[in-house]
Amino acid sequence: MVAFTTKYKPKRLADVVYPDTQTEFDIMSYENAGRFNNIILYGTYGTGKTTIARLMPKAVVDDVDEDNEVDFINGSKVRGIQCIDDIEDFLQLTSWNKKGFKFVIIDEAEQLTKQAQFALKGVMDRFIDDAMFIFTTNHINDLYAGIQSRSEIYLLDPPPVERLVPLVKHVLKCEKLKMSDPQINQFTAKYGTSVRNLLMKLETLTINAKRKASQPPSTPSLSCNTTPNQPTPTSAAITSNPVSCNTTLNQPTPSSAATTSNPVSCNTTLNQPTPSSAAITSNPVSCNTTLNQQTPTSSKQAA
Ligand SMILES: Nc1ncnc2c1ncn2[C@@H]1O[C@H](COP(=O)(O)OP(=O)(O)OP(=O)(O)O)[C@@H](O)[C@H]1O
Ligand SMILES: [Mg+2]
Numbered sequence: 001m002v003a004f005t006t007k008y009k010p011k012r013l014a015d016v017v018y019p020d021t022q023t024e025f026d027i028m029s030y031e032n033a034g035r036f037n038n039i040i041l042y043g044t045y046g047t048g049k050t051t052i053a054r055l056m057p058k059a060v061v062d063d064v065d066e067d068n069e070v071d072f073i074n075g076s077k078v079r080g081i082q083c084i085d086d087i088e089d090f091l092q093l094t095s096w097n098k099k100g101f102k103f104v105i106i107d108e109a110e111q112l113t114k115q116a117q118f119a120l121k122g123v124m125d126r127f128i129d130d131a132m133f134i135f136t137t138n139h140i141n142d143l144y145a146g147i148q149s150r151s152e153i154y155l156l157d158p159p160p161v162e163r164l165v166p167l168v169k170h171v172l173k174c175e176k177l178k179m180s181d182p183q184i185n186q187f188t189a190k191y192g193t194s195v196r197n198l199l200m201k202l203e204t205l206t207i208n209a210k211r212k213a214s215q216p217p218s219t220p221s222l223s224c225n226t227t228p229n230q231p232t233p234t235s236a237a238i239t240s241n242p243v244s245c246n247t248t249l250n251q252p253t254p255s256s257a258a259t260t261s262n263p264v265s266c267n268t269t270l271n272q273p274t275p276s277s278a279a280i281t282s283n284p285v286s287c288n289t290t291l292n293q294q295t296p297t298s299s300k301q302a303a
Helices: 021-028 049-060 082-092 114-126 161-174 181-191 195-213 233-239 255-260 275-280 296-302
Strands: 039-042 070-074 102-107 131-137 152-155 245-249 266-270
Touching: 021 152, 039 049, 049 102, 049 131, 070 082, 082 102, 082 114, 114 131, 161 181, 161 195, 181 195
Parallel strands: 039 131, 039 152, 070 102, 102 131, 245 266
Antiparallel strands: none
16 A cells, blocks of 8 residues: 555645645746745745755756756755765756756765765855756755845745645545544644654544445454444444544444444544455555645635
């Protein structure tokens, strides 16, 4: 099974869930606009900084050769002055995209040594007309002020619930799970402080729902609230609920069975007729669709 952080990873800047309209508008403004100011993306964990950084070169120049014209550096692995020399060597190579741009992504940039950060300032100036530097960091205050002053700075806070709900609904739909709107809101509010964590929780929810649906009839479960008078194996699966959400099959079984066992906040209904089909119809390919986020146009209108 593909991790949901990969399966539902944004494929273009428009798929990212932004913290607010202004940030969305500002970041989207790089797309095909011929602008390539250096940028710093900072903020808490799992809000899309590295994702945006990786998507940016293609957004700025659609024919960029990502293997040869983008230099991705993990600042926590390559920290010293040597990496600045390597960046300079890279920037001196010819680039063949229609703008002649090159891109240097420095992930976890505050991890570069002070000396390296200082040296980078000169390189940024030298290649100001043909290179875009993209930095990500969790700790903006540890990033040298000289780099900050040469970059546009964007704070990637966790998006508010109302911006995350479409992503949650998209995942639930792709995974053929059902949750009521209040439950979706509650779930999103609880886990949405990091989009990464939200997707991981949705993955857990999905695995548990599908496992429940495909459980063989005779398999007893220790945590199962099996009701003695339940006639079918399916209903046994319904009441067995060792995980964090109530997983039910969409069958004409007693709804009370679904509602009685509910240790936490959300009822997830697997929208499948039978346990076996639940496993079969999970379709990771067709679920790899892009999320219909607010478009740049709508952002512009809103802004
Ligand atoms: N704003 C977002 N919109 C859509 N998906 C997101 C967003 N943020 C994170 N994700 C999902 O979470 C995964 C991890 O995100 P990413 O690595 O970009 O976060 P990060 O901000 O760089 O985190 P860290 O600070 O820990 O490095 C992505 O692959 C994507 O699936
Ligand atoms: Mg990151």
